[in-house]
Amino acid sequence: MLAERRQNDNTMDGARVAKALDAQAALLPYALGVFAISLPLFVWVGSFAANRIWMTASFAVFAINWGAFYAAINGLRDDASQDLGRRARVYVLCGVMWALAVVQISAFAQGAGPARETLLMMATAGAVLCAFFAAPYLPGLLIVAPLAAAGPMIAHFSSGGDRQEGELTFGATALGLTLALILNRMFRRQHDLSVVHEQLVEERLRVLEGAERTARSKSDIVATLSHEIRNGLTGVTHVLAAAAGKGGRAAPSREQLNAALDAAQDLIAVLNATLDSETAESGRLSVEALPFDPARLIQDLVLLDKPHAAAKGLELAVHIDPLLRGRDKGAAIADALRTRQIVANLLGNAVKYTVRGRIEVRVELRGDQVAVEVADTGPGLSTEEMEQAFEPFRRVERTGAGVNGAGLGLSLSRQLARLMGGALEARSAVGVGSCFTLTLPFDDAAECEFEEELEASASEPPGAPRTLRVLIAEDDALNAAMLRAILEQLGHQVVHAQNGRRAADLARIAEFDLLMLDHRMPVLDGPGAASALRGADGPNRNAPIVAMIDGDGEEATEFLEAGADIVLRKPVSVAAIARTLADAAALDRRDVAKSEAA
Template identity: 35%
Template structure:
């Protein structure tokens, strides 16, 4: 290892002694440092262990807190679902009866009173829907549909919905820009909700001038800008615009009403659709909200043929359809009866699923309206039984529409697995129910027309 010089080349004794004591000093120093290092290491190790213990404890605490929070959140969702069901059921009665009442002869002041009942009921329903939507969003349970629709037609419908309110305030409601003709896939109901929310806000907060809807389609990106000539949004309140339960000013709540949930919900919906909802001050002081969403092109093969929408009045009066409604609540049966009365249908009632299955077996119906929660046999079991019998005996498939007060999307998605073709949520509105029924019967009418040559 060490190469020592050979021979007798000597160093002085003094020099040798100095070197030797230098070596010993170095050895002593090294031991001293090594010991200091050892103690420093031991201290560090101890600290690391203390820290690890602290981290472990903290992690445990956080885990427990997280579990508690998740449990609370799940309890909240369950509570909301339950409350929603409990509120929707009586609201169904109120709105249904009010609608039926409107069909009768009324004094003008009675009609005014009825209008208040209907608009209050609708307000309550809107509020309930907002709270439910928000809870679904928070529970990450809001899901989107993907169905075929025509964006142009959708926008026309939304604008038509708000035209009366705008006119009442003396506001012009303008549509600028245009969308290319054609059908896309997406969630038209959620899109309608977003645009409707923006239009209703714009009309609400604009005293004079106009509200305009600017439409644009860039590739597969739908852009809807709603601008108004209202007071705009003060700069300091803009950051709060999209936060739930935070209207710009509490005085706004008193003056204009509303929950302050609409924009928060709309933004989340837009983001779920691959777009966003943003605020821009409009030139001249008003507000401008821009909603964007990605739409899906039609599946290849499903050519954008002629519009297959069914004019429901015509379909429903085509002939006297045999309709079976299975509904356990007496009030709800009465509501259905009154709502459907003007349509001149052959309507039969069953009070549970088992009765419905038996009645359909005895004399088959053209369409079945099926409540989901019923005693004896619930709607889903009844649908299962009917589908099983059809398969076993080669019978034609009867359309089944579920009527439900449970508006949770994840439940709705279960229905199709049980052979349910569509669903209408309670409180049932006449328009909505008639549309849904016509849509199903339309398919049946076409099928008959196409079948005829073979039948004869």
């Protein structure tokens, strides 16, 4: 906080200096005009002086000053004029040169004979003018004004001249310096107001730009979702209508059912990507930094995509760096779920856009980072097309025609990689293929937590090894019916509560192996129900709790703080429920082992 305040103060001081130097620059032409008008009067008075050589020297000084002024004005028009220190030095030097001209006139007056007093008065007026034109920049004023006033003051009081004229010179220079200081103060106030006004304008422009960006984002979301949802739901509707026997049509074939299922899954993927993108854009997307085995994660994903690649006649190969095999220690430090999401998107794109050839996945250890490369022999992208591919809601027309998607996968993946302390880069060549590289932090001393339990749960069939008694709290009837169907399909017993209060009451009188709570429910929401279950004495106080959220990071944090153990994002699928039950079983085994050890 203190460093930020100091930075703001430094920015404010720099803006003040810039304003003062701008005002100084605006006065330079007027200073030249005043001294040009005064020159004929000086020549006329100097013509009465006894020493004509001093007159020649005065003309030479004036010529040098004018040349220096014009050089300074022209020199400060280039890019180097943005250097405030350089500008300040140039302005002070110009003021010092005119102050020295005043001193020279004072010295000239000492031997001017009958013109002495008039020349000294002119030197005094020159000193006052120097103070006035140096007023915008305080350091320059404090240097130039005393130097200019020193000439006539010393000339008056050192030669035993008229004391009254000396006092008049002292009063005039003192008054001129005082007025210059007052003028400087007025300049500072005006500059402060101008700086604040500019900051307010910049802030308003930033807010306006953010609002316009948000409006464009919302418009893109509506356009994308309307297109994808309309097309997907149209196909699903036709298949369901055929299944219901409407219109006298025959029952749908297996191919039609698979196409409808693919369309529904594409819709879910589009919605999930859109929600994640909006959450990341607003800065509310949270990621974890936990150790995990990147090699095993990549191998699992490749196994899932191999059937899709084989169906298109593509070769899908994976190469693991030998340094990552057989290690007792060492793990990637990132969010395993988000890493899986990124790599799954890269693999999915490679399979989707590659017509023939092969897809190769490489996992390599590069110093303190682990790199995952996904290379394909697809159509490839040009530099402009690659930049477009990473923009939200932008799709490359040459390669994306006829392919479903929201155009969010790559942009969201890059955001996720940056949030985890890594990066997502790409290189491509048209007609050759593309290669996307994900890099994540790697710690040689880290160990994957509960590795044995995870391996054991992964080796078990989907679902838990025994029949579980599951309590679900869900107010939406359709979601509850779908969740019940999945759990019963996996061989478990289900009890349904329509709100969090009912779930808490049931948990006090009956024993359950697992509790699944929705976030938004009437009477008592999910976090409130989880907190009530953890705080009450009963058979389910230590039972695993699964939090079902809509994808908001704040919802997950609220649920975990209330006592939930596992977070499950909706819409749910059979695979997601099976993994959740396996995680709950592994969690239950760790709790039993800890209690037995205690």
